[in-house]
Amino acid sequence: MSNNVSRRHFLAGSTAAAGALSLGGASALAADPLKVGFVYVGPIGDFGWTHGHDVGRKAIEKEFGDKVETSYVESVPEADSERVIRQLAAAGNDLIFTTSFGYMNPTIRVAKQFPDVKFEHATGYQTAANVSAYNARFYEGRAVIGTIAGHITKTGKFGYIASFPIPEVVMGINAFILAARKVKPDAEISVVWVNSWFDPGKEADAAKVLIDQGCDVITQHTDSAAPIQTAGSRGVWCFGQASDMSSFSPEYHATAILDVWDNYYIERTRAVMEGTWETSSVWQGMKEGLVQMAPYNERLPAEAVAAAEKVRKGILDGSHHPFTGPIKGQDGKERIAAGETMDDGALLSMDWYVEGVTA
Template sequence: MFEITKRRLLAAASIAAIVFAVPSTMAQDSGEGAGGQEPVKAGFVYVGPVGDFGWTYAHDQARQCMVEELGDSVETTFVENVAEGPDAERVIRQLAQDGADIVFTTSFGFGNPTVKVAQQFPDVKFEHATGFNPGGDNMALYNAKFYQGRAVLGTIAGMMSDSGKAGYIASFPIPEVVMGINAFQLAAQKQDPEFTTQVVWVNSWYDPAKEADAANALLSQGADVITQHTDSPAPLQAAEKAGAIAFGQASDMTSFAPNAHMTAIIDEWCPYYTKRVQAVMDGTWEPGNVWLGMEDGEVVMSPFNDAMPDDVKAAAQKVYDDTKAGNYEVFTGPIRDQSGEIRVPEGETMTEEELLKMDWYVEGVQS
């Protein structure tokens, strides 16, 4: 068991470079969007590079998708490789000063800087991904239930692992990451009661070298399944070389490890971004706090690898289908923590509020 400290949350300031991107979609020559109106200006702040093929890549693909949907009614700017800390506040403020109508800040550690800048620019809309601080009347929160996808991955791992041991490469000990580890372990444990998950914290969202080192260390300790809550394909490539199985993060990473990659959780942010920017255009935008999942089409799975046995595919698909239909919840008791204490009694299901504060491991997680 552990505590989540502010210092550890801010440790993601490992990438110092700040890159300002040219707006991806420009207004018409007249400077006007559809119907003669000025285009809505939307800014995006990314914690990693758009080429990470993981978290930031998924957000930027959604930004481009939103531009395709809304056309010249929107003009976007993004800033990548923004460290969680003072740099974030500076970048967010600069976007507001440069005339953004709405700013999306896409990492947990951007929360407090977003709140602070939102208070200074009451006429600008701000939206923070994966946060918990609602801010004021001009700030909204949005999140996705990634843990639902982790349950699909865990089901596959529990059925396909020969060693009964998975390695989990984790970024920072925040509830979003912890609940994903626990969901993975609980689902795997349903298939193999002796299954264990060994966690290695790399204290970075994106660091290919650290991620590869962590994967290799876990493989050398007997793991034959590698999963991750970090954003580069390096762990997958390590698994591919070792003949293990693995899972992509936030996007389909099959091309990096065609034999190891069983499936991936895909983050579908485009509908949300399109809806929220359209609301700014219509004058109907309101603050809110949403946590969307498979049932909303925001969390989906990439195609299953053909190498997966048919019974594994069927079991994984059933978890996905039942979750989407509201008939499966991985955090239903009985659930014990690492010490063996019952945390969730039989038949009870953890609430969203409890999940969003999760700071303990389930039985079978090793850290």
């Protein structure tokens, strides 16, 4: 059972609780569904980041049926998230997933006020007694698409539509161009910051600017399909974000990095149900199935697909790490020596660009 947050939802919950109490106390209460709330930064119809999380929410419902009751609030600005998270906690949710980096501090603050509620924050790094953090190794997928980009570019110029300059996004930019330059050593990537996770107008405008500058491959770390539509209309190869966006440009959508949250959400919900939930901080990727690739466009050159698959399989079996040296910084100076691999701490605090980035 699912519903968006509404006054009717709160009243129904209160009535159900009262009925349960009248039927015999603890045994009746134990039969109440686990209430799971979600806070989304974009609309569920963005076909990107928020869409992927909502697919995960539906996976919980499918797995547990009437044993759970889910709800969500969509398009919540990070500046207003604390109020929304607090409302979900006060409404009796047992488990709350807050799904944007900027929700981190608000989640921690609300968690202190509701110690019996379990919170899960996506892409952050702070935890508490009742707060866990979970993240995806998106950079693994960006190494795959960067490899493809290196094979299909004619100009050697790539365009990257970016949201905010946080480590996750900087890491993605770097992973993409590092992989591309292994194929085309003189390739460059230009970044346009739109300072939003979801703004179709700004994202479309950014794509136009980058294409006008000569970029013949467009990728993004924003959530709408506007860049895909824009690039496709201009005959430019592009890559989807978080979900398969091929329907928006069947001819030029090369592939997409898929965020598959289903198993994690089911696992954490089950842990709350069984009383085994513990604070954790996880960073999962292709090996765990959280990061996957959408089908490759049939128009891609065979050598591009083969090279991409070599990278993907190497990541899966541990023989390839996208951040293995030698790696030079934007200034041309060596930052990572040959054979050395950046550890997770260095990646999660990445605030510098590699060679070939214009940002």
